[in-house]
Amino acid sequence: MRSAAGRIAWIFSAVLFSGCSNVGYYVQSVSGHLEVMRRAQPIVQVLADSATPDSVKHRLERVLAIREFASRELGLPDNGSYRSYAALDRPYVVWNVFATPEFSTRLKEWCFPMAGCVGYRGYYAREQAEAFAAGLKARGYDVVVRGVPAYSTLGWFEDPVLSTIIRYPETEVARLIFHELAHQVVYVWDDSVFNESFATAVEREGVRRWLEAQGNDALRAAEAAARGRREEFVRLVLEYRGRLEELYGADVAEEEKRSQKKDLLGALAQAYQRLKERWGGFSGYDHWFDGELNNAHLASVAAYTQLVPAFEALLVKEGGDLVRFYAAVKALARQDKATRLAALEALAADAGGTEPGRPLSHNAGAKKVQW
Known part of the structure; x- marks a missing residue:
């Protein structure tokens, strides 16, 4: 792995040679991330600081327990990621812009030096995200801007836990950490659906095992209720x-x-609204309906759910052994995109999830949403 200085130098080189039209975007990306890293402190130091509020200490203690569980029980990378803490002065670390054509639910993609082609474009300042979204809308695209509480640098940096994460319930914190660490295990250039669906499958299994290990009936009940609502919403x-x-x-x-x-x-x-009534007025998804609904709202959900049934079937095929599961996913990642998709469709079909040849996107109900 490159040194921190080497990684930064490589990123700035990518900025300089990325083309004039992208330089401004990359500069805000690099400077925004470096500012997050500048604020990061080892969690053990934050816990030892008498100025740290007790509420923050308690949440960070739980973060450390979740982080240890991730490596010890889930086989996720045992490195410095999510063992430091950065306090931010905003509700989200970045805002992602999603866009589709007027008559399509297929996300527009942008390509970047480190991540390949992905179906969103992220900004550290909401104003910049909104301005970029406005430009796309003027060109006829359906657009939505979503706040994101966490992201992964895929192992390039030791990602900190953010204040934007710890405000969530414990199971959601675990979900986010497991998801982002999974990206460090396997990440395929130019295949967002593969990457996000794999990480979602890992987080789901991780949360299940975490709750089982805690022996906390209240946590399990809360997660079961939240998962039920999540499944109905996505469906x-x-x-x-x-x-x-x-x-x-x-x-x-x-x-x-x-x-x-x-x-x-x-x-x-x-x-x-009818679904909310059945939930007793639960309003956790109201923000998703903010503004005028369009294709981009719906497409951004599918990006995180499309292949989850297939990855879950693969985990079952590997006997629930996560180490073997990761090895099998890495083998899939080495295949070309068409071969990967065919293999995953076959896995889902064998598990009863869909019919051979039928796109998994039509059978992706009841899966995880990342926001």
Whole structure:
């Protein structure tokens, strides 16, 4: 692994040779990340500091327990990531911009030196994200901006735990840490769906084992309730995503598509209100409906769920052994994209998740959403 100085030098080299149109974006990315790293302190030092509030100390103590569990029980990287803490003065560390064409639920992709091509573009300042989103919208794209509480540098840096993470319930903190560490195990250039679905499968299994180890009935009950709501929410969104895909593939005039699209998105909002009523008024997903609904809202959900059933089937095939599971995923990662997808579709079909040849995106209900 490169030294910290070497990694920084490499990143700045990538900025200089990335082309004039991208330099400003990369500069904010590098400077934003370095500012986060500048604020990072070892958690043990933060715990020893008398000025640290007791509420923060308690949460960081639980973070350390989760972090040790991640490496000891889940086989996730045993390094300096998530063993330091950075306090930020904002609710999210970055804001991601997602975009789709007007009549498509396929995310627009951007390509970067370190991460390959991904279906979003991230900014450390919300104002910059909103400005970029406005430019895309002016060009006819459907756009949504989402705040993100954590991210992974894929092992290039020792990522800190952020104040934007520890404000969440304990199981959500565990979920985020397991997810981001999974990206350090396997990450495929130019395949966001593969990467995010793998990490989601790891976090789901990790949280299950974490709760089992804690022996805490209250935590297990809270997680079961949250997971149930999550599954119903994603199932609802993907149902309407499928309806929109059928509409966009139909042989009708654009004006008619535009009208029916509006009706379907309005129906989705109404269906969510009925779902909330069944949940007793739980409002945890209200923020997802902020602003005018569009394709980008729905596409950003599928990016994290599409291949999860296949990865979960692979874990079962490997007898629940995470080390063997990681090795099998690494073997898949070495294949070309078409071969990987075919293998994962076959796994899901064998497990009863979908029919051979049927896209997994149509069978991705009841899976994890990352926000």
